[in-house]
Amino acid sequence: MGSTWGNRLRISVYGESHGPAIGVLIDGLPAGIAIDEDRIIKEMKRRAPGSQAGSTSRKEPDLPTVLSGLFNGKTTGTPLAVEILNTNQHSSDYDGFTVTPRPGHADYAARLRYKMNNDPRGSGHFSGRLTAPVLFAGAIAKQVLRACCGAEVYGHIIQIGRVTGTSWDEVETPVIPKEGAFAYENTSVAARMEAEIEAARADQDSVGGVVEVMGNGFPGGIGSPMWDTVESAFAQLMFGVPAVKGVSFGSGFAVASRRGSQNNDHLAFQDGKLRMTTNHGGGFEGGISNGMPILAQVAFKPTPSIGKEQDTVNLETKENVKIEIQGRHDACIVPRALPVAEACLALAMLDAYLGKGGNHA
Numbered sequence: 001m002g003s004t005w006g007n008r009l010r011i012s013v014y015g016e017s018h019g020p021a022i023g024v025l026i027d028g029l030p031a032g033i034a035i036d037e038d039r040i041i042k043e044m045k046r047r048a049p050g051s052q053a054g055s056t057s058r059k060e061p062d063l064p065t066v067l068s069g070l071f072n073g074k075t076t077g078t079p080l081a082v083e084i085l086n087t088n089q090h091s092s093d094y095d096g097f098t099v100t101p102r103p104g105h106a107d108y109a110a111r112l113r114y115k116m117n118n119d120p121r122g123s124g125h126f127s128g129r130l131t132a133p134v135l136f137a138g139a140i141a142k143q144v145l146r147a148c149c150g151a152e153v154y155g156h157i158i159q160i161g162r163v164t165g166t167s168w169d170e171v172e173t174p175v176i177p178k179e180g181a182f183a184y185e186n187t188s189v190a191a192r193m194e195a196e197i198e199a200a201r202a203d204q205d206s207v208g209g210v211v212e213v214m215g216n217g218f219p220g221g222i223g224s225p226m227w228d229t230v231e232s233a234f235a236q237l238m239f240g241v242p243a244v245k246g247v248s249f250g251s252g253f254a255v256a257s258r259r260g261s262q263n264n265d266h267l268a269f270q271d272g273k274l275r276m277t278t279n280h281g282g283g284f285e286g287g288i289s290n291g292m293p294i295l296a297q298v299a300f301k302p303t304p305s306i307g308k309e310q311d312t313v314n315l316e317t318k319e320n321v322k323i324e325i326q327g328r329h330d331a332c333i334v335p336r337a338l339p340v341a342e343a344c345l346a347l348a349m350l351d352a353y354l355g356k357g358g359n360h361a
Contacts, residue, residue: 005237007228008355009347011137015086017127023083024133026069026140028354031077033147035070035140043139046339047132061087064136075144082136086129100312100323104304106242111315128242128333131340138343141350149353151217153346155338157182158297160193161200161207170250170279170295173216182335201331204307208243208300209334213345215283220291222352229287230294230352237344238298243333246299250282265292294349298341305329 004012008028015022041063048062062084069080098116101107145151154176158165165186168174182190193209200207223230235247255263265276265285276292283294305325312323330336 002240005240006347006351009141009351011134011347013130013133015084015130015133017086017129019086021083021085022130022133023064023081024137026080026082026137028351029069029075029077029080029140029144030148030354031075033075033144034073035075035143037066037073039143040064040136040139043135043142043339043343044132047135047336049336062132064133080140082133084132084136099316100314100321102304102323102325103310103312104301108315128337131241131337134237134240134347135340135343138340138346141343141346145218145346145350145353148350149217149219151215151349151353153213153215153342153349155211155213155342155345157193157209157334157338158212159210160332160334161196161209163189163192163196165189165193167212167297168214168295170282171277171292173293174214197332200302206303206306206330207332208302209332210297210299211334211338211341212295212297213341214296215294215345215349218283218289218291218294218349218353220289222349222356223284223288224356225287229284230289230348231282231284231287231296233351234296234345234348237348238341241300241337241340241344243300243303243337244298245301246297248282248297249284250295251280252297255280265290289352294345296345298337300334300337303330303333 003014004010006028010027012025012027013022014024044062044064064082064084067081067083069076069078098107098111101111142153145153154174156165156168156174158167166189182193196207231249238244238247251258251263263280265278265281268275268277276290279292279295281290281292282296283289283292306329307325309322309324312321313319314321
């Protein structure tokens with residue numbers, strides 16, 4: 001299975017949504033980096049079920065247990081292994097979905113790929129629950145980046161359903177206010193976003209949205225052209241999240257309606273430093289970082305598990321049937337997905353930094 005990622009930094013995710021535990025093995029971390037475990041717990045809580053607007057009522061603490069790779073609060077340089085117990089499963093909610101596949105889920109595709117040998121409970125290894133160990137790995141990567149090159153990674157929500165907020169300036173470092181799912185939007189936009197989610201929930205439906213993530217302080221000259229770019233690494237990580245349907249950088253699809261004279265990022269000296277006056281490329285030229293902020297947007301589809309009746313088939317009787325999905329589901333996955341997107345950007349940046357000549361500890 002394609003559950004191992006990375007070049008110099010490698011992560012391997014394991015487990016199923018309703019199995020005993022999920023976890024990740026992180027290999028390639030430099031030794032001697034101090035890790036703040038309280039900060040990691042804070043990151044995990046941002047993704048944990050039941051903690052955000054529109055979230056599932058499934059309650060799990062998502063407390064990671066580090067099995068190896070840390071000693072006296074610092075990385076040892078050997079593989080870092082972590083386990084996260086699954087403690088609140090309702091497996092009976094998923095009975096029968098191998099026969100009557102849920103629209104928008106991997107039930108039918110998994111049946112084709114694994115000949116019904118996969119664990120279907122809670123979507124098994126296809127579940128968004130597997131983003132918890134990815135988030136842990138990204139929380140580690142954030143701290144290593146900060147220690148090695150002073151880079152910071154953060155994000156905000158710019159769209160929920162039909163409600164849109166304001167993207168960050170492509171050049172200037174944003175002011176980061178207090179933490180929270182909608183903390184980076186103004187009060188009125190945040191209220192409208194939450195209302196959009198609650199309206200979908202009341203209608204037994206769901207909504208998607210878009211998050212924006214930024215990496216600041218990352219040095220130029222990192223990455224490679226063709227298939228080993230930071231952009232391609234980030235996109236690969238993001239498309240490992242089941243709900244992701246689009247990734248863009250800088251000005252994204254807006255570049256398609258511009259002329260070159262409008263879209264080119266011009267070089268200029270500012271206060272004795274060489275910079276670019278714009279950042280439509282999102283921090284990259286030719287697949288290599290140029291020292292500008294790394295800026296990316298990620299689109300998430302509406303949660304496919306909804307209370308409304310939907311059309312599907314019975315694969316055994318070969319009949320068209322109706323299905324109603326029971327259980328506990330997110331009306332909107334976006335608030336919980338935001339820290340995962342940040343984690344994926346941190347992992348992509350750290351892998352490139354370690355593998356392309358970064359001076360690390």
